[in-house]
Amino acid sequence: MKHYNVVAAIIYFKEKILCVQRGESKFEYISKKYEFPGGKVEVGESNTDALKREIAEELRMDINVKDEYLTVTHRYPDFELTMISFICDVDKMSLTLTEHIDYKWLTKAELEGLDWAEADIPIVNKLMNG
Numbered sequence: 001m002k003h004y005n006v007v008a009a010i011i012y013f014k015e016k017i018l019c020v021q022r023g024e025s026k027f028e029y030i031s032k033k034y035e036f037p038g039g040k041v042e043v044g045e046s047n048t049d050a051l052k053r054e055i056a057e058e059l060r061m062d063i064n065v066k067d068e069y070l071t072v073t074h075r076y077p078d079f080e081l082t083m084i085s086f087i088c089d090v091d092k093m094s095l096t097l098t099e100h101i102d103y104k105w106l107t108k109a110e111l112e113g114l115d116w117a118e119a120d121i122p123i124v125n126k127l128m129n130g
Contacts, residue, residue, distance in 0.1 A: 001075070001078075001079060001080050002078075002079040002080070003079070003080045003081065003082070004040055004079060004080070004081045004082075005040065005041045005081070005082050005084075006038055006039060006040050006041065006081050006082070006083045006084075007038045007039070007041055007047050007048075007050050007051040007054065007083070007084050007085070007086065008035070008036040008037065008038035008051075008083050008084070008085040008086070008120070008123070009036055009037050009038050009051055009054075009055055009063055009065075009085070009086055009088045010036055010069055010085055010086065010087050010088060010123065010127065011036075011037070011055075011061075011063055011088045011089065011090055012087070012088065012089045012090075013089065013090050013092070013093045013105060015107055016093075016105035016106060016107060017105070017106055017107070017108065017111065017127070018036075018037065018095075018103060018104075018105055019034045019035075019036070019103065019104045019105075019106055019111070019114055020034065020035060020036075020037045020058075020059070020097070020100040020102070020103045021033070021034050021035075021100055021101050021102040021103065022034075022035060022100060022101070022117065023099070023100065023101045027076065027077075027078055029076060029077065029118070030076070030117050032101070032115075033115055033116060033117040033120075034104075034114040034115060034116050034117065034120070035116065035117045035119075035120045036085060036120055036123060037054070037055055037058055037059060037100070038050075038051055038054050038055070038083070038085075039054035039057075039058070040054075047068075047084055047086070048065045048086070051063070051065055051086055051088070052065065055088075057098065057099075058097075058098055058099045058100065059095040059096065059097065059098070059100075060095060060096040060098065061090055061094075061095050062090070062091075063088040063089070063090055064088060064089050064090070064091075065086050065088050066086065066087045066088060066089065067086065067087045068084060068085075068086055068087075069085040069086055069087050069123070069126075070085050070122060070123050070126055071083065071084045071085070072085070072119055072120075072122050072123065074118060074119035076118070076119070081119060083119055083120075085123050093105060108127050108128055109128070111124045111127060111128055112124065112128060
C-alpha cells in the first residue's frame with residue numbers, strides 16, 4: 001500500500017480557523033471533503049518548509065508556523081498517510097484557491113458542522129476538546 005508523509009496547517013486568524021474543501025477525487029471517500037490545507041513533503045524538505053510551500057502554492061498565503069500540534073496515521077482503502085499538523089497564523093484572511101473548491105473561516109465550536117476527510121477528524125476533535 002502506498003504511504004505518504006504529509007503536513008497540514010491549522011491556520012488561525014484571530015479566533016477563526018481556515019477549513020478548505022477538496023474538489024472531486026477519483027477516491028469517493030475524500031471527494032469534496034473538508035480538510036486542513038497542506039500536502040506532501042518532498043525529499044530533502046523539512047516539514048515546515050513543505051508546509052509553507054504547499055500553502056503558498058494552494059492558497060497564495062504566507063503563514064507563520066508556530067507549533068507542531070498532532071500527528072495522525074490513517075489508512076484509507078487505497079493509501080496510507082502520516083500527517084503532521086502545525087498551529088499557524090496569518091496576518092490577513094485573504095487567500096486565492098488554486099486547488100480547493102471552497103473555504104470557510106470557522107470558530108472551534110463550528111468545526112464539527114463540516115464533512116471532514118477521515119484523517120483530519122482526530123485534529124478536529126482535539127481542537128474542539130482541547
